[in-house]
Amino acid sequence: MYPGQLQTVPAQLDVPALIRELFSEKGAVAIAIIVLFLGALVGYLVWRGTRRFLISQGVDDAVEGTLFERTVNNVGLSTVGILSQLMALAVYILSVIVAINVARIGNPQFFWMRFVELLPRLFIAALAIILGLVVGDKAELVVNERLKSVKLPEASLLAEVVKYSIYYIATLVALGQLGVATAALLILLAVYAFGLVFLSGLALKDLLAAGAAGMYLLLTQPYSIGDEVKIDETRGIVQEINVFVTHVESDGEEYIIPNQRVFKSGIVRIRS
Amino acid sequence: MSGLEDFLDQFADGVDGVCLFSPSSSMFESYDAEPPVVVVGPENTVGADSFVELPLDFSNPTERVRFGIEGAVQQGLVDEEMTVLCALKSFGDDIDTVMRVRAAEFTRSGVYDLFVNSRAEPAVIRNVLEVSVELGKKGQKGKPVGALFVVGDAGKVMNKSRPLSYNPFEKSHVHVGDPIVNVMLKEFSRLDGAFVISDSGKIVSAYRYLEPAAQGVDIPKGLGTRHMAAAGITRDTNAIAIVLSESDGLVRAFKGGELILELDPEDY
Numbered sequence: 001m002y003p004g005q006l007q008t009v010p011a012q013l014d015v016p017a018l019i020r021e022l023f024s025e026k027g028a029v030a031i032a033i034i035v036l037f038l039g040a041l042v043g044y045l046v047w048r049g050t051r052r053f054l055i056s057q058g059v060d061d062a063v064e065g066t067l068f069e070r071t072v073n074n075v076g077l078s079t080v081g082i083l084s085q086l087m088a089l090a091v092y093i094l095s096v097i098v099a100i101n102v103a104r105i106g107n108p109q110f111f112w113m114r115f116v117e118l119l120p121r122l123f124i125a126a127l128a129i130i131l132g133l134v135v136g137d138k139a140e141l142v143v144n145e146r147l148k149s150v151k152l153p154e155a156s157l158l159a160e161v162v163k164y165s166i167y168y169i170a171t172l173v174a175l176g177q178l179g180v181a182t183a184a185l186l187i188l189l190a191v192y193a194f195g196l197v198f199l200s201g202l203a204l205k206d207l208l209a210a211g212a213a214g215m216y217l218l219l220t221q222p223y224s225i226g227d228e229v230k231i232d233e234t235r236g237i238v239q240e241i242n243v244f245v246t247h248v249e250s251d252g253e254e255y256i257i258p259n260q261r262v263f264k265s266g267i268v269r270i271r272s
Numbered sequence: 273m274s275g276l277e278d279f280l281d282q283f284a285d286g287v288d289g290v291c292l293f294s295p296s297s298s299m300f301e302s303y304d305a306e307p308p309v310v311v312v313g314p315e316n317t318v319g320a321d322s323f324v325e326l327p328l329d330f331s332n333p334t335e336r337v338r339f340g341i342e343g344a345v346q347q348g349l350v351d352e353e354m355t356v357l358c359a360l361k362s363f364g365d366d367i368d369t370v371m372r373v374r375a376a377e378f379t380r381s382g383v384y385d386l387f388v389n390s391r392a393e394p395a396v397i398r399n400v401l402e403v404s405v406e407l408g409k410k411g412q413k414g415k416p417v418g419a420l421f422v423v424g425d426a427g428k429v430m431n432k433s434r435p436l437s438y439n440p441f442e443k444s445h446v447h448v449g450d451p452i453v454n455v456m457l458k459e460f461s462r463l464d465g466a467f468v469i470s471d472s473g474k475i476v477s478a479y480r481y482l483e484p485a486a487q488g489v490d491i492p493k494g495l496g497t498r499h500m501a502a503a504g505i506t507r508d509t510n511a512i513a514i515v516l517s518e519s520d521g522l523v524r525a526f527k528g529g530e531l532i533l534e535l536d537p538e539d540y
Contacts, residue, residue, distance in 0.1 A: 221443050225476045226430025237427035240470050247471075249427060 017023035031101035040093020047088035054080045066137030079134060083127075090123050112116055125174040132170020136163045158164070165192075166200055206258065207244065213259035216241035283372060284357060289350050291340050293360035294326075295367065310349045312340035314538050327387045327398045331539045333362045335383075337371055342384040345375055352376045386525055386532045390426035399449040401535070403457055404516045408537030418518030419461045420498050422482070422519045425511040426470035432450045432508055433480040436465045440478055447473040466501070466513075484508040489529050502526045507510035 054060065063069045063079045072079060140163040145261040172189060176182050218241065223229050227238050229248060233259065236250030246262060248255045287307060292300060294313035300320065303309060311320035314329065324343035332337040337358050344350035358371040387394045400421050411417055422429050440460060446453045448469060457467070460478050468476045484504035491503045495517070502513035507529030515524050516537075525533040 098376075165506060211373075218445060224442075225426045225470055227427075228431075239425070239427040240472055242472065 029103050030098040035095055035102060039092055043088040043091035043095070046091050047084045050084035050087045051080060054083060063138065066134050066141065068133040068137055078191065083130065085125060086123065101199050121177040125177040128170050128173040128177065132167055134168035136170070139166055141161060185231045208246045209260040210258045213263040217241060217259060217262065218243065223267060228270040230270060231262055232265050284356055286332060287357045287372070288354035291344065291354045291356055291358040293336060293340060293358065299367070310344045312343070323494060327394050328401065329540070333360055333369060336360060338378060338381065339383050341373060341375055341378060342381070346384050354417050382527065382532045386512060386527050390424055390512050390527065392471045392512065393473065396448060396469065397423055399473065400469060400514050401523065403448065403454050404424055404514050405535065405537045405540050406454070407461055408459055408516050408521050408523055416518055417461050417516070418498055419468040419516040420502055421468050421469060421514045422505055422511050423469045423514065424471050425509045426468050426476045428509040429468050429511050430476065432484055432505060433466070433482045436479045436481050441475045446475050447468060448475060460507065491531055499524065503529050
């Protein structure tokens with residue numbers, strides 16, 4: 001599958017062979033034990049370092065309240081703890097593999113080679129799942145917070161869509177790392193992304209046009225609040241100009257005119 | 273203790289509704305559904321069905337009750353014939369005062385109307401009031417200042433006024449409520465004339481000389497020309513006016529040519 005990688009793995013395994021050549025059998029066992037100790041020490045340092053780094057970056061505050069954090073808290077763990085333990089675990093396993101290879105307990109070369117090859121990808125997959133769960137939940141919380149003022153049941157649907165989109169992408173990354181065929185899922189993702197872009201483009205067409213016209217109107221202010229104007233057949237006093245619409249009022253009737261109409265049909269300022 | 277309980281029973285007898293002012297959620301939940309409850313507060317933190325928003329932190333309990341009841345009556349949550357029990361905080365951080373009021377006892381002052389049924393958004397009115405109160409408290413560099421803000425219906429107000437000088441807010445897009453703008457407003461308050469603010473809170477102009485027809489404007493005697501101009505412009509347009517008096521330091525709000533609200537900045 002990866003011809004390039006297969007060649008590099010024997011090169012890595014050369015180190016134990018070299019050690020065995022330099023020292024006697026007993027020496028090799030001693031060095032294996034030293035490697036184990038060193039692995040434990042480095043693993044502990046990595047655990048502490050990662051933990052401190054994540055906390056200093058404010059990750060523990062950022063994941064507060066997400067579903068993953070709460071589930072994990074129920075069993076007495078935290079997201080930061082799990083992430084740092086995962087890192088330490090990687091170091092431990094690596095050191096155990098190196099030690100076994102040095103001491104040459106049995107000859108499971110082929111099995112270990114494949115395992116070593118798979119190990120980093122397994123870790124990345126686990127990391128992707130955790131990150132996906134945390135980020136997805138957090139995104140849902142943020143979107144819900146933003147839409148809090150919109151008291152519509154349909155509004156929560158948007159947050160759900162965002163959450164499951166992130167879950168989907170995280171799963172895709174994890175499966176890809178494990179070497180599962182993801183072509184079909186990828187095509188689904190592409191179709192989904194295209195649909196999203198296409199539909200939102202279609203839906204937001206008028207808003208974008210109004211916004212672009214509104215930018216010009218706000219920057220140059222060809223007419224301002226209090227001026228009497230005529231747009232198409234609508235005549236009145238300008239009450240308000242914002243990015244998307246202009247409010248024009250006459251005799252108790254307030255017309256709300258999209259800004260692109262001001263641009264399309266022009267505006268008459270009435271001076272008298 | 274039966275004497276006290278009898279007294280309280282009598283006090284609560286014949287009550288048709290209850291107003292809770294900014295209750296804690298545990299207190300709100302422990303309360304039964306009968307008689308109907310109206311929650312009054314700056315924010316609906318307890319998720320009550322009947323809610324009246326309090327735009328200002330009225331320090332005076334009677335003002336707060338007045339606003340709450342007027343709001344509840346206007347929203348149709350409380351009938352004019354009802355006798356209502358109001359529970360509120362007056363001294364501590366917990367609810368410590370209970371008042372028994374008949375909703376019809378109030379002559380409508382229009383305080384609730386001022387915030388909710390004006391053209392401008394309630395948040396804009398609140399922000400302008402806050403700026404005025406702050407300005408009244410500190411003055412401009414220690415000296416008392418006066419100011420006049422006309423809020424809402426800006427197009428009409430602009431046509432009923434003329435510039436005294438160049439408009440410092442021309443081609444700017446500043447809105448009341450931004451902290452930096454409050455500083456700016458304080459600096460500009462030494463200018464003569466009125467500030468004009470649109471429905472959405474955009475500061476349209478400063479230095480405006482208001483030219484309303486002042487005939488028939490009836491405001492309390494003793495108020496100066498600034499108040500007269502404010503009352504006049506609110507009668508001619510759908511705007512409201514918020515005035516900080518230079519002589520007595522009070523903040524007053526006008527709507528429809530009438531004085532609606534009077535606040536002492538020192539109380540906030």
